[in-house]
Amino acid sequence: MDMSRSRVFFDVASSLDGFIAPEGMDLAHADEPDYKQWASQWAKLQSWVFQQQFFRKNLKLGDGGETGRENRMLEDSFNRTGASIMGKRMFDGGERFWPEEAPFHTPVFVLTHQVRKPWVRPGGATFHLVNDGIESALGQTRRATGNRDVRIAGGANVIQQYVNAALVDEFPIHYSPVFFGQRAQLFSGTSKDIKVKIREAVASKEVTHVTFEVER
């Protein structure tokens, strides 16, 4: 099987100070949206997403929504993804909060030390817990993509590991004008040996979208 066309990417929203999730947004405080204002901070980061038709449909949030360029960005990232990789903390949160049809609809490989049978969801998402490191996980994920691309779903630490191992090909970042002040930064600890260039930047009212390509 030729997998050469499979690209590895991530696609995240970032606060101005470089965080992809607000302080206080964790399992322990999931029922306390006022804790450190995590829910309103998260809403500021993601407000443009919740307005898009594709996202609303995928998460069964209701009809309607915008159908312009930003909607196509979300749709394209989804459609190109044949399988995803995520960290255990993201999985733990999702296991509790995703709708029954987890919004991936493709295989997901979870980096963890936990040994557990695959968790099969209706709608096509099956979560495989893998225990032998990021390169092995990427190999397993590539074999599950059906020649589509691999998305590193998150969190920040997992993305950093793949970036620093030079295993990521490209990444759009959606910069929202909000400061988080705390929590793991997307790029803290990223090696300056990673070379990137801008492929495309798209300005909109609420957010600035920049797609970077990693140079080899």
Next chain:
Amino acid sequence: MDMSRSRVFFDVASSLDGFIAPEGMDLAHADEPDYKQWASQWAKLQSWVFQQQFFRKNLKLGDGGETGRENRMLEDSFNRTGASIMGKRMFDGGERFWPEEAPFHTPVFVLTHQVRKPWVRPGGATFHLVNDGIESALGQTRRATGNRDVRIAGGANVIQQYVNAALVDEFPIHYSPVFFGQRAQLFSGTSKDIKVKIREAVASKEVTHVTFEVER
């Protein structure tokens, strides 16, 4: 005197990981451009600037250069500035490396504990060392602007102090696709109570320019 029209801004280039200067770029290593590759890292951050006619002329780097929208951005930031504020470390570096006609051509107020007479440069830049805190320095700077605006020149720590004191009105950031990996981040420690929105974003080949406005 009515100073109500005077705005406070800064205008910086940022690496993807949020740094405005590379590791190793300091007085001790000024003659060692290969030290931690600081000179080539700096060049990546600023390459778009060195191509602009206005910058080349202001630093007497030679004729020619681009005259498009990015050139106008630099020119506008310069022309609106009636006086600037900077930290002592930036001043120490500049005292050694600016051309005799320091490229400000207006009064500059330097935050320091050092007591010293004003340092007068040909071409209009006079450096006043001030010893009584950021608010007093801003008051003195406002009185020297002639109704133009106040620019917080840097470094990152001084900008952070003014941002967190809610004394900054707006700021363009020019995002360059380079990772620095180390050194003081522009927004590390910025309070999440600072509210900003996007006024304008401009995409270009090498850099993404976003101008933010602080909401009151």
